[in-house]
Amino acid sequence: MINKFLGFKPDEKLLPHKTVTADTEIDLSSHKYQKIWLGPNHPGVTGNMAVELTVQGNTIMRAKTHVGYLHRGFEKLIERRLFVQGFPTSIRMCVAEPDTNEYFIARSTEELSGYADAVPEYANWLRMLSLEMARLQGLLRGVPGQGGTFALGIGVQWGVYLRDLILDRFEELTGARVYHMFIIAGGVRGALPSGFKGRMEDNLRDIDDFIIRIKKLMFHNSVFKTRAKGLAVITPDMVDKFGIVGTNARCCGVKRDVRKDNPYLYYEKLDFDPPTATDGDVYSRTWIRWQELIQTVDLIRQIMAKMPEKGDIRCKMPNVLNWKIPKGETYVRLESGRGEMGMYYVTDGTDKPRRINLRGPSYTHAISVLEHMLIGQDVADVHAIMVSLQTCPPEIER
Amino acid sequence: MKELIEKLSSKHELQEVVYQRDNLVFAAISKENAIEAVTYLRDYEDFTHLVMMSCVDWIEDGKFQLLYLLHNPKLKNDIGIKVYIDRENAEMVSAHHLWKSVWTYQREIKEFFGVDFPGSPRVDENFVVEGWDDIPFMRRDFDTHEYAEKTYFPRGNRKTNDPAEYMRKKLYPNQPVTAKQRKDDK
Numbered sequence: 124m125i126n127k128f129l130g131f132k133p134d135e136k137l138l139p140h141k142t143v144t145a146d147t148e149i150d151l152s153s154h155k156y157q158k159i160w161l162g163p164n165h166p167g168v169t170g171n172m173a174v175e176l177t178v179q180g181n182t183i184m185r186a187k188t189h190v191g192y193l194h195r196g197f198e199k200l201i202e203r204r205l206f207v208q209g210f211p212t213s214i215r216m217c218v219a220e221p222d223t224n225e226y227f228i229a230r231s232t233e234e235l236s237g238y239a240d241a242v243p244e245y246a247n248w249l250r251m252l253s254l255e256m257a258r259l260q261g262l263l264r265g266v267p268g269q270g271g272t273f274a275l276g277i278g279v280q281w282g283v284y285l286r287d288l289i290l291d292r293f294e295e296l297t298g299a300r301v302y303h304m305f306i307i308a309g310g311v312r313g314a315l316p317s318g319f320k321g322r323m324e325d326n327l328r329d330i331d332d333f334i335i336r337i338k339k340l341m342f343h344n345s346v347f348k349t350r351a352k353g354l355a356v357i358t359p360d361m362v363d364k365f366g367i368v369g370t371n372a373r374c375c376g377v378k379r380d381v382r383k384d385n386p387y388l389y390y391e392k393l394d395f396d397p398p399t400a401t402d403g404d405v406y407s408r409t410w411i412r413w414q415e416l417i418q419t420v421d422l423i424r425q426i427m428a429k430m431p432e433k434g435d436i437r438c439k440m441p442n443v444l445n446w447k448i449p450k451g452e453t454y455v456r457l458e459s460g461r462g463e464m465g466m467y468y469v470t471d472g473t474d475k476p477r478r479i480n481l482r483g484p485s486y487t488h489a490i491s492v493l494e495h496m497l498i499g500q501d502v503a504d505v506h507a508i509m510v511s512l513q514t515c516p517p518e519i520e521r
Numbered sequence: 522m523k524e525l526i527e528k529l530s531s532k533h534e535l536q537e538v539v540y541q542r543d544n545l546v547f548a549a550i551s552k553e554n555a556i557e558a559v560t561y562l563r564d565y566e567d568f569t570h571l572v573m574m575s576c577v578d579w580i581e582d583g584k585f586q587l588l589y590l591l592h593n594p595k596l597k598n599d600i601g602i603k604v605y606i607d608r609e610n611a612e613m614v615s616a617h618h619l620w621k622s623v624w625t626y627q628r629e630i631k632e633f634f635g636v637d638f639p640g641s642p643r644v645d646e647n648f649v650v651e652g653w654d655d656i657p658f659m660r661r662d663f664d665t666h667e668y669a670e671k672t673y674f675p676r677g678n679r680k681t682n683d684p685a686e687y688m689r690k691k692l693y694p695n696q697p698v699t700a701k702q703r704k705d706d707k
Contacts, residue, residue, distance in 0.1 A: 191649040199658065199665055205685055234541075363569040363594075366622040384597045385544060444689050453541050454572070454590060454599065467575050467588065482573040487622040495621070520649045 140179065143499040149177060149184055156184060161505055163192045169509050170218075172489065172516040178502060186497035188490045194520040201479050206232050206308065207443040209476065214302045216481055217518050219264075222257040223459045224466070224481065225306035226250060230387075231468035231479075232308045235451045238438065245434025246310035251388045252426050253296065253305050254457070259419045260289040261460035263330070265513060266416055269409045270341040272507040273350055278340050285333055288326045295319060310437025320427050327420050334416055341409065351406035355496045355508040358403055365495070366487040369462020370411050371512060375403030381458035393425050405511040415460075447474045461485065461513040483518025490519070522546045522598060525566060533558055537603065544598035549586075555604040556614050559589050563619060568593045568600060571619070574626035576634045580661040583608045585636055589616070606636065615641040633659035 140147055149156060162173035171192035177185040197216050201209040209228050214221035233239045263286040267278030290300040295316055297303040305312050341347050361367060362377045372379045380397040382390040398414035400407035440446075448470040456465035462484035471477040493512060497505060526538055526546060537549040550558050562568040568591035577586040582605075589602040606613055615638040617624040627638040632648045635657040647653075656663050 191647070191651065194649045196658065196665065199663075202661075203665065207688075208684055364621050366571055366620060379594065384594070442693075444685060444693070451539075451541075452547060452601075454545060454601065456572075463572075465572065467573065467590065469577050478575070478577045480573065480575040486573075486625065490625045491622045 140182075140184075143179075143182060143184055145495070145498055147184060151177075155179055159502075163189075168506070169514045170516040172514070172519075174493070174497070174505065174509075176497070176502065176505070181502050183497050183500050183502060183505070186494045188493055190489075190516050190519045193517050196521075198479055198481070198521050202476060205444065205474055206446055206448065206476065209479070210304050210307060211302070213479070213481075214304065215517075216521050217464075217483065217515065218301070219461070219515050220257045220261050220459050221302050222253050222306060223457055223464050225304060226254060226457060227455050227464075227466035227468070227481070228479075229306050229308045230455045231453050231466060232448060234453050234455070235468065235470050236441075236446075236448045238309060238440065241438040242310055243435035243438060245314075245431050246436050246438075247388050248426060248430035249311045249315065249436070250306050251390070252315075252423065252430070253293075253303065253311070254388075255419055255423050255426060256289055256293060256296075258460040259330075259416075259423065260286045260293075262412060262416045262419060263289065263333075265460065265510075266409065266412050267337055267341075269351075269405070269412070269507070269510050270337070270344075270347060272510045273344075273347050275340055275344065275347065278337050281333055281336065285326070285330055288329065292319070292323055292326060295322070307437070308443075309440040310435070312436070314433065314436050315430075323423065323427065327423065330416075330420055334413070334420070338413065342413070348406065350504070351409065351507065351511075352404060353402075354405040354504055355500065355511065356403045357492075357496075361492075365492045367462075367492060368484050368487075369458065369460075369513075370408055370415065371462060371484070371488060371492075373397060373399045374407040374411055376401045379463070381456055381463050385456065387457055389429075392429060393422055395422055395425075405507055408511045445474065447472065448476075456482075459484070461515065462488075464518075481518060481521055483515065484513070485515045485518050488512040489514035489516065522600075525600070528566075529558060529562075532561070545601070546599075547601040547603060549603040549605060552604050552606055552613065555587075555589070555602060556616055556619075559591065559602055559616060560619060562591055562600065562602070566593065567595050570594055571622060572599065574616075574623065574630065576630045576636060576659075578608075578634060578659070578661045579605075580608070585611050585634060587613060587630070587636070611636040613638055615639065615644075617641045633657055635660065 156177050156179050159176050159178060160173055161176060162168035163171045173189040175187040175189060176183050197212050201212050210225055213224040213228050216224055263282045267282035270278040293303055294300050297305040357367060357371060357375045359375050359377050362372045368379060376399055378399050383397060395418055398411050400411050450470060450472045452469045454465055454467050456463055464484060465482045467480040468476060469478040496508060529535060533550055533554040535548045535550055539547045541547060570592040572590040572592050575588040579586055584605045585608055587604045590599060592599050613636055615627060624642045627641045628644050628648050630636050631644050638644050
């Protein structure tokens with residue numbers, strides 16, 4: 124009003140933008156904007172990746188994901204190795220849940236060489252157990268990790284302790300803590316040790332307590348609620364457009380779960396219903412993952428109750444050093460803790476694969492989705508958004 | 522899936538149709554018709570989810586094979602549309618207008634294999650490797666071992682074991698290993 128009275132007309136170009144969209148024009152030479160790099164060495168960034176932010180004050184105008192800090196050329200290396208040598212290499216592509224990659228290579232080679240139906244029942248139950256244990260240890264880090272991005276650090280410490288107990292069970296079952304190489308072509312490497320179920324049940328009881336405590340810590344916390352509600356919303360129309368999968372799709376009501384849609388192993392024999400929400404924000408994603416934590420504990424109990432006491436752990440397979448697989452191609456998928464993961468596997472009749480290509484959920488979540496969602500957000504919320512999308516750079520660059 | 526393939530083959534000539542599983546089929550289509558077929562599948566056959574784009578180097582045939590793997594969330598099945606393009610001056614029509622995630626795949630394939638997608642956003646930007654001046658590293662004629670030997674200074678007194686040879690000794694200690702046998706295996 125005073126400006127109108129004085130006849131003063133401010134130059135709109137020099138004022139901050141009221142609304143920010145992907146189309147907002149940015150002139151870096153105007154000195155209104157600043158470029159900052161978040162990562163690759165930053166405790167809040169999920170792994171070795173960087174986000175190049177163009178900001179105006181605290182508001183993000185543009186975001187660009189940079190990966191490549193962790194590229195080790197695994198897909199190329201596997202092309203030059205025997206089928207069996209692909210196992211120890213492939214699991215390094217995903218630190219968070221390496222068992223998924225073991226399953227992909229095992230299943231692809233079995234399918235392409237005609238051994239898909241030969242895998243013993245007991246081995247398939249053990250595969251399912253190890254995959255669910257992998258999901259559980261991932262969730263024990265992921266669910267409290269979301270609280271950690273809002274300064275609720277104690278939950279992370281509880282979660283890491285309990286994750287270590289699950290890693291103890293992994294060590295008992297497979298001999299390794301992080302990279303297990305348990306699922307191999309034709310079956311698994313070993314049977315369930317005696318007394319395993321009892322010790323696992325003890326750990327699951329501890330996790331039951333943790334589930335209640337983490338609920339009080341995070342979902343009853345006013346700071347968490349205020350900051351996470353309405354933040355970085357995924358809408359149902361974004362799901363197919365961006366290729367969003369897993370919990371990130373379920374948080375806005377799009378019920379996608381490979382275990383239900385394209386059942387593999389014996390998931391049809393288990394009683395479960397993937398949780399969904401409708402809001403699509405960070406709060407919903409965390410809430411769904413918390414419910415998944417309950418569900419995963421229940422699934423492990425169901426698996427241990429329903430699996431046979433003993434049986435064959437693998438079928439008779441060809442000599443792995445001279446194993447040649449006929450020319451062919453396939454795509455094998457499963458539901459990991461972060462959403463649909465899959466592997467495109469091509470053979471050419473030799474003793475080595477022609478091409479393998481891992482499709483991790485982060486490939487879209489950490490690049491096109493993250494870059495789209497960060498526009499207009501506050502710099503302080505970037506970590507929370509990244510963790511809520513469960514970005515994992517190793518599966519992008521492979 | 523058979524009905525779908527019949528419907529698709531009435532519009533375009535399909536080759537190498539392989540029913541890999543009940544819910545997974547692969548089919549090759551010409552470069553000119555590929556994007557049209559993918560658009561048709563997305564808009565009329567409910568293959569709304571692009572699972573992935575990939576590339577395979579068939580160096581012996583002088584071809585690159587591009588793959589568009591699509592998923593139908595309603596019927597829960599998948600179709601892989603394959604396109605063969607020449608290795609020399611490899612170029613393909615961009616599909617970035619169909620899904621928001623496509624440009625990332627195309628940017629990767631440009632860097633990994635050297636297949637160009639004119640008009641695709643940020644297709645020339647570095648994706649994983651910066652300042653790469655050799656041939657694209659996922660091509661079959663790029664030798665990783667030779668590159669490592671050439672680029673990195675070899676450490677003296679370093680012993681290496683061939684993993685396959687080690688496994689052969691460990692798993693089959695009584696199996697005679699001769700140079701001739703190794704040659705036959707290859």
